């Protein structure tokens with residue numbers, strides 16, 4: 001079935017080459033390698049299909065904000081500045097990450113990664129979600145924050161192991177970015193004896209939270225949801241989007257055309273434009289009124305501030321940008337639109353009037 005399908009595809013492609021739908025040079029290459037094409041074409045199509053299906057995903061690597069350990073034998077000791085977190089029966093590690101700017105993101109995976117510097121004996125290492133606030137500069141055994149009690153995940157570390165170790169913490173991170181739980185990080189608890197590198201040891205092996213997420217998108221459109229980048233003054237601007245969190249509310253701003261850079265403050269919104277969108281159960285934004293007539297001529301961008309922090313976070317917040325030159329959409333005065341139409345009509349009339357004469361000459 002597979003071979004038959006690919007042979008039919010090759011025939012179909014051959015027809016395309018024959019009628020110059022694709023360049024002849026590519027046709028020649030395929031003709032010379034027909035057998036290889038029969039084998040590899042379906043594979044390439046499959047890879048292409050997979051590629052388009054994952055194109056809306058991204059990864060965010062969040063470095064530790066605080067890491068430390070507490071020691072039952074040094075009740076008032078603080079070890080937040082140490083290069084290592086020493087863990088055993090009397091010492092517990094603590095680590096936390098700033099995820100506020102990811103609030104509202106559709107998280108598909110979350111992995112806590114710690115670099116194991118060394119292990120004295122075979123050890124089981126649990127990560128347990130912390131429920132009280134703490135900082136690495138002040139936490140001690142005496143002020144140890146509370147936790148949920150039950151480990152989110154555990155890992156088995158063999159004696160002598162020295163490399164990265166991972167824990168699946170998707171449940172917790174999804175709760176953090178949905179606001180159902182506060183993010184105070186995790187305790188790292190072992191029945192064995194393990195040394196973990198703290199962020200003070202160096203950037204390359206600092207604790208990291210790897211978060212997989214869907215890349216949301218937002219686009220200017222008309223009432224029917226057809227992508228539209230040029231509007232007249234009497235038009236209504238709508239927006240549509242997808243790959244958001246399901247049944248969620250986001251801050252949105254229509255702003256004058258700007259060049260976006262990571263960390264910039266989001267400019268103030270154009271008057272009479274919307275400031276909120278909602279998603280359905282599939283994380284989709286149906287065509288939503290963003291700016292109703294009368295519009296103001298100019299170039300505009302649209303931003304969805306996913307985390308709602310008022311700043312543009314590149315790769316997280318989504319923008320409608322560079323569709324028409326540098327802008328997400330354009331509002332043109334009617335006389336200009338009429339003028340463009342008139343020019344187009346003149347060209348069309350000219351082309352039609354020239355056609356018979358050209359035909360005569362070719363004979």
Ligand SMILES: [Ca+2]
Nearest residue numbers: 067080136198
């Ligand atoms: Ca530290």
Ligand SMILES: [Ca+2]
Nearest residue numbers: 307309311313
């Ligand atoms: Ca933001």
Ligand SMILES: [Ca+2]
Nearest residue numbers: 258301326327
């Ligand atoms: Ca822009």
Ligand SMILES: [Ca+2]
Nearest residue numbers: 220320323328
């Ligand atoms: Ca657009």
